[in-house]
Amino acid sequence: MIVGKVVGSVVATRKNEGLLGSKFMIVEPLENMEKRGRIVAVDNVGAGIGEIVLVALGSAARIGCALDTAPVDAAIVGIVDDSIGLTEDK
Amino acid sequence: MIVGKVVGSVVATRKNEGLLGSKFMIVEPLENMEKRGRIVAVDNVGAGIGEIVLVALGSAARIGCALDTAPVDAAIVGIVDDSIGLTEDK
Amino acid sequence: MIVGKVVGSVVATRKNEGLLGSKFMIVEPLENMEKRGRIVAVDNVGAGIGEIVLVALGSAARIGCALDTAPVDAAIVGIVDDSIGLTEDK
Amino acid sequence: MIVGKVVGSVVATRKNEGLLGSKFMIVEPLENMEKRGRIVAVDNVGAGIGEIVLVALGSAARIGCALDTAPVDAAIVGIVDDSIGLTEDK
């Protein structure tokens, strides 16, 4: 998983039917994370813009969020309240 | 998922039979997205050149678009009509 | 999927038995594609050196080419005859 | 898999229920590894901060750690005690 900040959202009226009812949030990974650019993730926990969240990528997003047959490859699966070593240098 | 612009299409007469009937679009991810170069995605929503689309990657493209046994690893699954924070800086 | 050029091939006599009978081609992605370096892909369509091909990555290569239990993560699944916007700038 | 150093941890009170009971560690891949930035991995072996660990990525993390239906895409699956050629040049 990676940790990122919710910076926006996307609306798509015409979409795959497996995506109906999903909210698409734009997540910017924190600076030292393995992923460097923005990801569109389905919101699984009620995250809002500005929150720091945990994002699962790949089949984990689909299967771990009961979206088994939806074309989803990223999901917000937690809201980060606390951390050690998240942004500091090694 | 990532958001990108449809910039072209690819024709392959000789191909895996699971791909028969699929339309292959070339998608250029928006500049601040996690993916930086062009992706060939199967069109699942009737997208045209120039449109801004939502692309699902990996097994999500295959399973989420009822192409379970096709060699597909990317699919256009939505057409973006509106967004907050898609292109702006943090 | 990505589009690339077949630039060579690899021979491995000692290999996992699921790979027996497969031809391993070296594919160089076109310059503006999402993948930047060479990939070894199983040939599913009879591609030759110098041809421009469509390559599927990840589980799609395995499952989409009836190689479900083989350790294959990339496959040539089409030969590109024509395209719009494949190499041009946005 | 990649080898990295555990540099911290993340706490998320509001999270997907498949993640209840999991410990989220922040792993910094060693310098010459294929992954360059930090990854949040579920701890499967009781790793502590400062330890050098083996991390499995993708569906392997989920399925290999009996977390089949959890949104987990990275797991610490071993603690490295010894190695040859881990940090040296080629």
Next chain:
Amino acid sequence: MIVGKVVGSVVATRKNEGLLGSKFMIVEPLENMEKRGRIVAVDNVGAGIGEIVLVALGSAARIGCALDTAPVDAAIVGIVDDSIGLTEDK
């Protein structure tokens, strides 16, 4: 798949039980390959340090090497004896 050179190995006494009996080799991808840094791969063919090998990544490593429930995301699946165009320029 990618082609790389076996440059070392890793020992982990405390590990996920699905990894018992597996040998973890460190593979350095050849210079023009899609993956740029070192990968820890389970050895499926008896590869030794210094050998040039074929590495399968992702679920292919697990499922293609009969390690379906092990947290394995990379495996050495062939030893390269010969090649055309592996290291040359386009």
